[in-house]
Amino acid sequence: MLGAAVIVFREVIEAGLIIGIVLAVTRTVPRRGLWVAAGVLVASLGAGLLALFAERIADAFAGSGQELLNAAVLGIAVVMLMWHTLWMAKHGQELAASMAQLGRAVTSGRRPLAALAMVVGLAVLREGSEVVLFLYGIVAAGASTSSLFAGGMLGLAAGAAFTALTYYGLIAIPARYIFAVTSILIALLAAGMAAQAVQYLDAAGLINVLGERLWDSSSLLPQDSLLGRLLHTLIGYTDRPTELQLITYTTTLLVMVALTRIATPGRRPARAAV
Amino acid sequence: MIHALALTLGLGLSLGSVSVGAQEFTLSIRNHRFEPTEIRVPAGKRVTITVSNEDPTPEEFESSALKVEKVIAGKSKATVRVGPLQPGRYEFIGEFHADTAKGILIAE
Numbered sequence: 001m002l003g004a005a006v007i008v009f010r011e012v013i014e015a016g017l018i019i020g021i022v023l024a025v026t027r028t029v030p031r032r033g034l035w036v037a038a039g040v041l042v043a044s045l046g047a048g049l050l051a052l053f054a055e056r057i058a059d060a061f062a063g064s065g066q067e068l069l070n071a072a073v074l075g076i077a078v079v080m081l082m083w084h085t086l087w088m089a090k091h092g093q094e095l096a097a098s099m100a101q102l103g104r105a106v107t108s109g110r111r112p113l114a115a116l117a118m119v120v121g122l123a124v125l126r127e128g129s130e131v132v133l134f135l136y137g138i139v140a141a142g143a144s145t146s147s148l149f150a151g152g153m154l155g156l157a158a159g160a161a162f163t164a165l166t167y168y169g170l171i172a173i174p175a176r177y178i179f180a181v182t183s184i185l186i187a188l189l190a191a192g193m194a195a196q197a198v199q200y201l202d203a204a205g206l207i208n209v210l211g212e213r214l215w216d217s218s219s220l221l222p223q224d225s226l227l228g229r230l231l232h233t234l235i236g237y238t239d240r241p242t243e244l245q246l247i248t249y250t251t252t253l254l255v256m257v258a259l260t261r262i263a264t265p266g267r268r269p270a271r272a273a274v
Numbered sequence: 275m276i277h278a279l280a281l282t283l284g285l286g287l288s289l290g291s292v293s294v295g296a297q298e299f300t301l302s303i304r305n306h307r308f309e310p311t312e313i314r315v316p317a318g319k320r321v322t323i324t325v326s327n328e329d330p331t332p333e334e335f336e337s338s339a340l341k342v343e344k345v346i347a348g349k350s351k352a353t354v355r356v357g358p359l360q361p362g363r364y365e366f367i368g369e370f371h372a373d374t375a376k377g378i379l380i381a382e
Contacts, residue, residue, distance in 0.1 A: 007369065054332065063353040066344055130334060133345055137331035140348070191288035199341055203355055208320070211358055223338040229337050239338065 004138065008155025009162075010226075013132045014233045015123040016159045020166025021189065022116045025182045027171055032113060039117035040124050045240065047128025054133060064204035070126060071200035074193045077122045080115040081190040085183070085259040087112045093214035131156075185234070189255035192236020194252040195245040204245065209243035278382070302326040303333055303346070306371035316360040319380040326351045333375065337366035340379065 019036065022114050026032040050057065050069075057065040131152070138148045173181050201207045218239040231237035236249055297316060301323055301370040302309045315321045327333050327346040335344045335354060356364075359381035368375025 003373065007372070012331060054345055055350050058345070058347065058350070058352050066352075130345060133332040133334075133347075136358075137333075137348075137370055140331050203342065204353055218339065224336075228338075240341065242341075 001147040001154070004134075004148045004151030005155040005158065007134060008131055009023065009115035009158045010155075010158030010196045010229060011127045011134070012156060013162055015120075015127045016163040017230065017233045018123040018165055018189065019120050020163045020170065020187045021182065021185050022120050023163075023167045024170035024178070025186065026116060027178075029113060032083065035117040036120055039119075039121035043121035043124035044122070044128055046125045047132050050125065050129035051136060054129065061204070064206075067204035068206075071197045071204065073122050073126050074155045074197035074200065077119050078190045078194045078197065080122075081186055081193075082259065084112050084115045084119075084254065085186065085256060086184075087115070089259055092193070099194065121258045129239040137194055177181040187253060187260055188235040189233075190256050191249045191253040195236050195238065195249040196240070196243050196247045202242070207244065210247065211242050213240050214243055215238050294368060297321050299323045300326065301377070302328055303368060303375065304328045306333070306368060306374045308366075308368070308375055308377035311377045312380065313377070314382060315357070315359070318358045321357045321359070323354050323356065323379075324329045324351055325354060330372065334369040335366065336369040337364060337379075339364040340366060342366070 019040070020167055023036060026036075054066075057069055059065060061068055135149065135152045138152065170178065170182065170185075193248070198207060202211055216239065221231070221237070221239065223237065224241040228237060228239065238245060241249075294335050297319060299313055299315060299321060301313060303325065306329060313323070315323075320348075325344075325346055327348060327350055330348040332345060332347050335342060335346055335352065340354075340356045340359075342354045343354060344352055344354055356379075361381050364379040364381065366377050366379060
């Protein structure tokens, strides 16, 4: 039972972290709970469908269907995070023009909740289908089902608790730093996702360059340890990155930092040219 | 047919790398165990491993060392591409049955 709980927990913490961060980013937006809940709900149904068609998806594209789907899901999430950051940039400028307070605009609810709800949904979709398949496997296997199933549910509950921990940890940050902190988190999240996406494209056989391993830090911090997994989601930690992963990570991070810099009031580049 | 397709794809896409075409290996999963539990592959090359899950339940072939994470439905096959690998030992597991499904890949 505990084994099942651990496996499910390991699968859901990634989505849990992302939900926690998105909830913190949107903490003052009215009805954000609804958006996030809708993202989770729709994606959970989607995860069930994905699990149902797992075999067909895997067989698609000469056996690379699963890798391509993962790469696409991660790619879309990265674009959504960029869109969110861009929107904030534009909003920051509107704000400066109207001399309004940032806090008021954040509460105005005009932020791109759909983009963030989608990021949440995509994370749940990716991890959720694995949880569904795992639980299905337990049920299909028959023996001692109920205790294993209870374990799975325990893992889910622990994942939810972890989400709450992430959220309350973030909102405990003093208000004047929280915007900066969540912006950095979102930039690192996007960079990590982009690096993961290119690895899936590599695994699918679409990319065949820069696949050499750069270093191996698995003896220091193994990626499949709990801390390794958390850092993998949070900052894109990989214990054996390839050249392409590092390049993608750095590029995405630079783009996100550039967008975030424009978004931060008072730190915008000179607008003399406008 | 699928085999031939995969091979063609491998050939077509590896033009930029040193190796020509990925070498193919097979593994099966039976009673939540890998058979064989140890495979040897050439280092420095793209390698394709066909994993055949003969159990009725799904399994997730996972190895952070090999950068692979792939769900394999019950009674079905999946292809994973790894490498180019530096010489060494690389562990892999069936994540849904990690206590029994363990294996090692040796690149040499």
